[in-house]
Amino acid sequence: MGTSERWSPDSWRAWPSEQQPEWPDPDALEAVVAQLRALPPLVFAGESRQLRRALAGVAAGDAFLLHVGDCAESFRDLSAPRIRDNLKIMLQMATVLTYGAALPVVKLGRVAGQFAKPRSSPTERVGGLELPSFRGHIVNDDAPEAGARVPDPARLLQAYHQSAARLNLLRAFTKGGFADLRQVHLWNLEFVARSSEGRRYEGIARGIDDALRFMTACGIDLEREHQLHEVDLFTSHEGLILPYEEALTRRDSLSGDWYDCSAHLLWIGERTRDPGGAHIEFFSGVENPLACKLGTAANGDQVVALCERLDPERDPGRLTLIVRLGADGVEDLLPPLIRAVREAGHPVIWACDPMHGNGLLTPEGVKTRRFDDIMRELRGFFRVCRAEGVWPGGVHLEFTGDDVTECVGGVEPVSEGDLGVHYSTLCDPRLNAKQSLDVAFQVAELLAPGRPRR
Ligand code: PEP
Ligand code: CO
Numbered sequence: 001m002g003t004s005e006r007w008s009p010d011s012w013r014a015w016p017s018e019q020q021p022e023w024p025d026p027d028a029l030e031a032v033v034a035q036l037r038a039l040p041p042l043v044f045a046g047e048s049r050q051l052r053r054a055l056a057g058v059a060a061g062d063a064f065l066l067h068v069g070d071c072a073e074s075f076r077d078l079s080a081p082r083i084r085d086n087l088k089i090m091l092q093m094a095t096v097l098t099y100g101a102a103l104p105v106v107k108l109g110r111v112a113g114q115f116a117k118p119r120s121s122p123t124e125r126v127g128g129l130e131l132p133s134f135r136g137h138i139v140n141d142d143a144p145e146a147g148a149r150v151p152d153p154a155r156l157l158q159a160y161h162q163s164a165a166r167l168n169l170l171r172a173f174t175k176g177g178f179a180d181l182r183q184v185h186l187w188n189l190e191f192v193a194r195s196s197e198g199r200r201y202e203g204i205a206r207g208i209d210d211a212l213r214f215m216t217a218c219g220i221d222l223e224r225e226h227q228l229h230e231v232d233l234f235t236s237h238e239g240l241i242l243p244y245e246e247a248l249t250r251r252d253s254l255s256g257d258w259y260d261c262s263a264h265l266l267w268i269g270e271r272t273r274d275p276g277g278a279h280i281e282f283f284s285g286v287e288n289p290l291a292c293k294l295g296t297a298a299n300g301d302q303v304v305a306l307c308e309r310l311d312p313e314r315d316p317g318r319l320t321l322i323v324r325l326g327a328d329g330v331e332d333l334l335p336p337l338i339r340a341v342r343e344a345g346h347p348v349i350w351a352c353d354p355m356h357g358n359g360l361l362t363p364e365g366v367k368t369r370r371f372d373d374i375m376r377e378l379r380g381f382f383r384v385c386r387a388e389g390v391w392p393g394g395v396h397l398e399f400t401g402d403d404v405t406e407c408v409g410g411v412e413p414v415s416e417g418d419l420g421v422h423y424s425t426l427c428d429p430r431l432n433a434k435q436s437l438d439v440a441f442q443v444a445e446l447l448a449p450g451r452p453r454r
Contacts, residue, residue, distance in 0.1 A: 007285035009249040009258065012242055017278030019118045019240055019271055021139045021151035029243060032153040036247035041261030042113070042163055043235065045252035045287070051234045051264045052289040054106045056317030058393045059349050064103050064447060065320065065394025066094055067236065067291075067351065068436070069110025071428040072117050075137040075155075078162055083169050084178075085401030086111070088187040089433050091179055091231065092201055093440035095187070099204050100444025108234045110398070112166040113263050115159045116240040117427050118271040134426070138241055142426055156244050163235075163262070170233055179231035184208050189433055191403050196411055197437040236291070239266035242282055249286060257287040267291035267322065270356070275305040284309050291320040293353065296329050300340025307346040320349040322396045326357030327376035334384045342390070351394035352381035355428065366419050368429045371409030375442055382446045395443055398428055399436040410435040 023029040057063040068090055086109075094105045115138035124133045132149035134142045138159040141148035173179060178186075184205040192198040215222060222228055239245050239260065248262040260266055260283075270293040272279040283290055290310055294303060303321070311319040321341070325333045330352075341348055354377035358369045378395065385392035405418040406429035414432070423429075431439065 007281075009246045009282075009285070011285070012246070012278040012282035015278040015281045016274075016276070017242060017272075018274070019269075020242065021135055023151050023153055025153075029153040032156050033243050033247045035157060036160060036244065039160060041248060041250050041259075042160070042167060043261050043264050045250075045255065045257070045259040045261065047234070048259055048264045048288045049255075050232070051106070051108070052287075052317040054232070054317070055289050055320065055349060056315075057104065058106055058320075059316035059347050059391075061391035061393075062104070063106055064097060064101065065106045065108060065349060065351055066090070066097060067108045067110070067322075067394055067396040068093065068399050070114060070400055071110075071398040071430055072136050072426040073111065073114045073162075073166075074426055075115070075158060075162060078165060080169060082401070083166055084173065085189060085433075086399075087170065087173055087178075087233075087401075088189055089399060089401045089436050090233070091187045092192075092437055094231075095184060095208070096201065096204060096437065096440040097444050097447070099208065100441070101447035103447065106234070106394075107231060108236050108265060109170070110236060112170060112235045112237075113159065113163040114237040115162070116238060116244075118238070118240055118269045120271070136240075136427075138244065156241070156247075159244065160248075160262075167235060170235075174231045174233045177229070179233075180229045181208060182212065182228075189401065192433050192437065195434050197434045197441070200441060201437060234264040236263050236265040236267060238269050239279065239283060240269060240272065242278060245282060252287075255287070258285055260286045260288050263288075265289045265291060265320075267293065267320075269293050270295040270324065273306060275302065275309050280306065280309050289317055289320070291322050291351070293356070294321055294323045294325070294337065295357065296325055296333060298333075298337060300336050303337050304340050304344045304346075307341060307344060307348065311346055311348070314346055316347040317349075319346065320351050320394065322351045322353045322394075323381065324353040324356040324396075325377070327354070327373040327380065329357060330377050330380040331384055334381065335388055338384070338388045338390055342388075349393040350381075350385055350390055351396055352378055352392070353396035354378050354381070355396070355398050359428065362416050362419065366423070368416070368419060369407045371407055371413075371431075371435055371438075374407070374431075374439065378439070378443060379446065392446070395439070397431060397436065397439065399431040399433070400425075401433050403434075404430060404432045406430050406432070407435060411438050
């Protein structure tokens with residue numbers, strides 16, 4: 001690696017860093033970092049390399065990236081049913097996309113470590129109170145009182161153990177039979193199965209049953225085909241709290257390269273992507289596949305500078321650019337970014353996050369997003385990619401397997417008046433299970449075979 005003479009897991013400390021909490025006791029923080037450094041990695045570098053190869057397939061236009069999960073995982077919500085239900089939705093979405101678009105789907109969760117939240121302002125108003133902002137459970141608590149908002153480094157250790165527990169169950173489910181394609185009906189949650197999206201999904205599930213029976217009748221031994229019985233699910237989170245990421249960064253004994261072993265892929269958020277900042281310095285030195293969010297302020301020169309820092313070798317699968325430009329912005333703002341990156345020769349994956357550019361506040365001050373805006377941004381993204389001759393490589397969504405009412409609209413529409421019914425997000429409004437499935441059906445149509453790939 002060209003950066004190895006000057007890069008080390010702590011070299012970011014000499015760079016200006018955004019969004020780092022003000023830890024009240026820096027020695028306590030360093031003591032926790034030392035403890036984390038002595039704990040085993042959460043993922044194995046070989047798995048990150050496997051994801052990077054799968055993403056190279058996406059960069060080549062031969063696969064599609066499904067990058068989904070909660071906005072902010074909660075320490076209070078470490079339950080098997082929650083982990084299982086979120087996985088069910090992800091498997092359903094992946095099934096709809098694989099079946100509808102006849103393409104391999106790379107499954108990447110915002111999961112098992114998505115505990116840190118960047119905030120636009122250091123304080124927020126809750127009720128009548130002005131409080132330090134909630135920064136995710138890896139930093140502080142969301143309770144509306146000043147004491148709960150003080151950053152506590154012990155939370156870094158809790159985040160590690162919570163991630164390990166979540167990842168352990170996900171590995172068990174995805175490798176132990178739950179994700180077997182013969183279970184395709186079981187992934188339909190009861191309240192989803194009764195909806196029109198759920199019935200549409202059942203149609204696909206029956207088609208898969210028929211295909212499996214047909215292959216058996218042809219003499220194919222399905223037991224031997226491990227791809228039918230297990231799923232590769234990769235983990236990711238926003239790499240925000242740098243002491244935590246540094247502590248989990250290890251030199252791989254096989255390749256000698258550095259990997260951030262807190263997750264398979266790390267992404268850099270819209271607020272921390274300055275090419276001269278600590279986050280880009282840190283991630284430039286690890287060999288994980290990376291992603292970077294791009295909002296409306298991004299311009300071609302900046303994005304090319306980012307690509308130079310994160311992908312100097314121009315290696316397909318290394319870097320995914322996740323654009324979140326808003327339904328009204330995507331068609332004007334995306335073409336110049338694509339052209340600049342293409343001209344500079346970086347083989348990035350272009351993915352669309354139609355959530356973070358479409359936030360709005362209701363007159364009552366509730367954060368929401370309109371399902372129609374989400375779909376409008378996705379359609380705009382596909383149109384631009386096709387017009388510019390690049391592969392629309394993936395979607396990035398915030399969802400939950402719960403029957404929440406946080407985003408308005410959808411086939412069985414959630415109205416603004418419904419927002420109070422079941423609104424439980426810690427941060428941004430998420431698609432519920434039915435809305436997520438609906439997005440998957442519509443994206444599958446946008447990707448459908450017969451449409452030009454490139
Ligand atoms: C997020 O993905 O939760 C997020 C904060 O995104 P962005 O950095 O794009 O605002
Ligand atoms: Co969010």
